[in-house]
Amino acid sequence: MSVPSAAVDGVPAADHPSGRLLAHVCHSLVRRLPTGTGAAAVRAALDVLMERHPGLGGVRLFDERLEVDAGDPEARARVRREASRTVDGDPVVARAVVLGYADGEADLVVVAHRRVVDRRTLGLLATALSVPGTPMELPDAVAPDPAAGTAARPGSPAGAGVPSRSGVPSGSGDAAVALPWGLGDPARAGRTGTVELATAKVAADTAPALLVAATALVIARYGASERAVFGLVTEDPVAGESERLVTLPVYEETEVAELLGAAAESIAPGDVCLPEPPAVGVLLTGERPGEVYRPALTPAFPATLEWRYDQDGTVGGALRHDEGTIAPAVARRFAGHLDRAVRELARAPVGTAVGGMAPLTADEAAAVLAAGRTPARGGTPPAPLHATFRAVAAAQPDAPALTGPGGTLSYAELDARSDTAARALRAVGVLPGDLVGVRLDRDTDLVVTLLGILKTGAAYVPMDTAYPAERLVHTVTDAGIRILVSTGPDFPAVDGVTVLRPAELSSGDGDPAPDANPDPGATATDPDAIAYVIYTSGSTGRPKGVAVPHRNVHALLTATAADFGFTPADTWTLFHSSAFDFSVWEIWGALLTGGQLVVVPYYVSRNPEDFHDLLVRHRVTVLNQTPSAFAALKEVDLRASAALAVRLVVFGGEPLDVRILRDWFRRHPHTRCRVVNMYGITETTVHVTAHTVTPLDLTAGSRTVGRALPGWSVSVRDTAGRLQPFGVPGEIWVGGAGVADRYLGREELTAARFVVDPVSGERVYRSGDLGRLRPDGRLDHLGRIDDQVKVRGFRIELGEIRSVLLEDDRVTAAAVVLGGDPGDAAGVRLDAYVVPGDAGVSTEDLRRRAARYLPEYMVPATFTLLPELPLTVNGKIDAGGLAPAPAIPGPPPSAGTGEPADDAVLKVWRDILGDHIGPHDDFFTTGGNSLLAVRLSGALRRAGLPPVSLRELHIHPTPAEVSALIAGREPTG
CATH class of the missing domain: 2.30.38.10 (Luciferase; Domain 3)
Known part of the structure; x- marks a missing residue:
């Protein structure tokens, strides 16, 4: 393939108002003085130079005699120390130090501030001092710059408050954002770490290109990108310094020769100045025999690679990094990978594809795998869920198992009720291995039905009661469901599908059947058999069913029960829809560890005040929440006088911003209420990792989800x-x-x-x-x-929504993007953009059709009609060019309604959804959702108005209707 040449951006350095990238640091040069040349000769040479060049009055000369030979380790250490000390004082331009040794040899160390002494001038100065009488013409720039101000004074210690062009000191921890792989500790920002790079011998004519190519290869791998972007500063004793931004393509199929060629092009003469310093910079320096040059005494970039090459092809260098950006352990590995890339590129045939060069050695790969794996805990052999439940019920038959709106069932009663349901299901033809559909509200019947299905040896396929008819039909037909349990007469008719009511699964008088064992063979189900199938959003336009075996759930509880301390004394809530895999954790986590499961009715789950009352009333100890739902509950808890008994909060379903826990920890210290952030996927059985959150995580803004479960x-x-x-x-x-x-x-x-x-x-x-x-x-x-994406805890494929929109014959193109405030879970929304092929189509038509095929949480909050979708130069949707149109105001108030334009309810409404809202706009079709409904209710209360429940808002969804509804009510708290 053809590799484009390196991209170079910027403006000529001489014309750039901000100066050069390295202007804020110092550099140094060490050169062995000719035999017989001592400090006196150097002083005389400096005096002559100062007469000819007054600007050199800022050069300070020091000399010191060491009582060791030049090759002694003490002498070498002293040289390194002097070459590493920055210019200190004002108006010092440079510092020269003569180190004399016992054997008559001497070294000259020259350190200068780069703003006034560049690489070429530094070499000329060292030559003039080490060889007295050498003619020297110094640039006029070698003088203090009064216009530079204190930030650029030659005497300012490099890196000590000297700002970069972005206004952030070089090496600041703020740069860590640009290096997600650095894992730096912000508390160590400003501390410099150094890792020496290995010395190698390569072909002299390709050494510079080889070093740049190796750097590009590793940076691309670390950035998980097909291109490497870094600042490049090339320095030559004769040609001087030039700088540029380099972008090198590093594709899997890029050949070594192509990468080396692109790297060579990037080094070609030319000089630009970058508007902002990049996070990674490469200083490429050619050295002369007999001298040691350090291009930057402090990190010029958060990650600074100093590559040196000699005329004989010897290459080496150092990685200098800010520990606030790159952790020392990561820096060592990064340097090791650079060393390896240099060796591999140097010996690889030119036609070799760089994608075949493994980023890790076998030992490194083994270490990475080991770090990500947690050994399984010992425990009972895997068993079907219903068999484990039966054993728990036999051990504690009278203990409370399930509490719902209708009362509480003991373990014995739940076991018997589910046995009855299993017999009824088997009587209508349910066989082991079948898939049985379930569309029930969260109540006692739901849990009884799920357990009964498992006891037949079948698997359950849950569907939310809010799903539209088309999604229900798709699930039933895709799963091949013949038997389905559903409440109400509204389930859409599907040929060959029998719909049962929960009452048909119980005995005639509602009492448990006397025979508690419907079929001895039912409990012998293979633990590898499927326990449930949960449908998740699919990019092809239709949901996909994930089949999960019994043994997986058994393993999940074995991995967590001891660590989380689950006991029969715990009370859990069933807060989530059975179609959301978080419910698997809630139901079986409670029932298979002997705890009590409290069912949370839908409208209670959507009203944080009512839910808080339920938690207090039932003394719930184990609470499972998405961060979005918890945020509203936390606000209620802060105002509540009644104390919670919760000892464990488990977060899942969406990313957690740990900062929302600040107030929670004040009221519920982490030593009394453990908070665990868990990452998981339906395809990996609810949870994968766990991390106990502490107040320290809040300070660090941690994004960790912890280690893998056992x-x-x-x-x-x-x-x-x-x-x-x-x-x-x-x-x-x-x-x-x-x-x-x-x-x-x-x-x-x-x-x-x-x-x-x-x-x-x-x-x-x-x-x-x-x-x-x-x-x-x-x-x-x-x-x-x-x-x-995830919206309010639901995982959604944007492609599925787009596919539904495109199935409309009146639509020619569509895009769906995540909109709203990404930092506000309630404010996140789905925005749809549609190019209509029919002039008569309206956004309301599109919304109504989408609601027929998609669940409520997947229906876009906004629909915007466009003549065409904006595209990038690559032909992809330009998300930055999309902006949702404001909702269309509803009809004007009818005569006699008496609704003033400044209605207090309407003001609150507009604070939540925007100023475009009219008195007759529907809350749920103008951007509202269940989380914003909670916010609306709280805002009404704070405005001195009576709040409204989610149920009331569904029935009265406009400002005008709510105004009429609450007229005459007394405001609350």
Whole structure:
């Protein structure tokens, strides 16, 4: 393939108002003085130079005699120390030090501030001092610059408050954002670490290009990118200094010769000045025999690579880094990979593709795999969920098992009720291995039905009661469901599908049947059999079913029960929809550890005040929440007088911003209420990792989701499936006990996502999530690689929504993007952009159709009609060019309504959704959602108005209707 030449951006350095990239640092040169030349001769030479060049009055000369020979380690250490000391004082231009030794030899060390003495001038100055009588013409620039101010004074200590062009001191921890792989500690910002790079022998004519190419290869790998971007400063004793921004393409198929050629082009003469210093900079220096040059005494960039090459082809250097940006351990590995890249490129045939050069050695790969794997805990052999439940029920038959709106069932009663349901299901033809659909509200019947289905040897397929008819039909037909349990008469008719009501699964009088064992063979189900199938959003336009075996859930509880301290004394809540895999953790976590499960009705789950009352009333100890839902609950808890009994809070479903816990920890110290952030995927059985959050995490703004659960493994891969080094972003691969069986009926997709790891040989799931692994095995979750997003805890493929929109014959093009405030879970929304092919189509038509096929949480909050979609130069959707149109105001108030334009309810409404809202705009079709509904209710209260519940808002969704609804009510708290 053809590799484009290096891209160079910027303006000529001489014309740039900000000066040069390295203007804020010092450099040094060490040269052996000719035999017989001592400090007196150097002083005489300096006096002559100062007469001819008054600017050299800023050069200070020192001399010292050491009582050791020149080759003594003490002498070499002293030279290094003098060459590392920055220019100190004002108006010092440079410092020269003569070090004399016992054997008559002497070294000259010259240190200068780069703003006034460049590389070429430094060499001329050293020559003039070391060889008295040498003619020397110094540039006029060798003089203090009064216009530079204190920030650029030649005498200012380099790196000590001298700002870079971005206004941030070089090496500042703020630069860590640009190096996600650095894993630096902000508390160590400003401390310099140094790692020496190995010395090697290469072909002299290719040495500079080889060093730049090796750097580009490693930077691209660490950046998980097909291009390497870094600042390049080339310095030559004769030609002087030039700087530029280099962008080198590093594709899998790029050949060594192509990469070397592009690198050579990037070094070609030319000088530009960068508007902002990049995070990684390369200082490429050619050295003369007999001298040692250091181009920067402090890191010129947060990560500074100083490469040196001699005329004989000897190459080497050092990595100098700010520890606030790059952790020392990461720096050592990064330097090791640079050394390896130099060796591999030097010996590789020119036609070799660089993609074949493994980023890690076998030992490094083994260490990465080991860090991401947690050994499984010992425990009971895997068993079907219902068999484990029966054993728990036999051990504590009278203990409370399930509490719902209708009362509480003991373990014995729940066991008997589910036995009755199992017999009824078997009577209508349910067989082991079947898939049985379930569309029930969160109540006692739901749990009884799920347990009864498992006791038949079948698996359950949950569907939310809010799903539209088309999605329900797709799920039933895709899963091949013949029997379905649903409340109400509204389930859409599907040929060959029998719909049962919960009452049909119980005995005639509602009492448990006397025979508690419906079929002895039912409890002997293979633990590898499928327990449930949960449908997740699919990029092809239709949801995909994830089939999860019994043994996976058993492994999940075995991995967590001891650490989390689950006991029969715990009370859990069933807060989440059965179609959301968090419910698997809630239901079976409670019932298989002997705890009590309290069902949270839908409208209670959407009203934080009512939910808080439920937690207090039932003394709930284990609370599972998405961060979005918890944020509203936390605000209620801060105002509540009644104390919670919660000892464990488990977060899942979406990324956690740990800062929301600041107030929570004040009221519930982490020593009394443990908070655990868990990362997980439906395809890997709910949870994969766990991290206990403490107040220290709040200070650090931690993004970690912790280590893999016992029996699970995590690793981070590049696009070719190769292991990434510690700290380097890539796709999260999950292995171990939680990996699901397959996607139902999707052989190709199953083969693409559930793969055999070529490194470890185990079966793993490619998550599509972006992450990085830390050396201690903790995983940082960094978002999605593709266009899958999470909204209010729901994982959504934007492609599925787009596909539904495009199925409308009146639509010619469509795009769906995540909009709103990404830092506000309630404010995040889906925005749809549609190019209509029919002039008569309206946004309301599109919304109504989307609501027929998509669940409420997947219906875009805004629909915007466009003549065409904006595209980038690469032909992709230009998301930056999309802006949602404001909602269309509703009809004017009818005569006699008496609604003033400054209605207090309407003001609150506009504070939540925007000034474009009219009195008759529907809350849920103008950007509202259940989380914003909670915010609206609180805002009404703060405005001195009576709040409204979510149920009331669904029935009365406009400002005008709510104004009429609350007229005459007394405001609350």
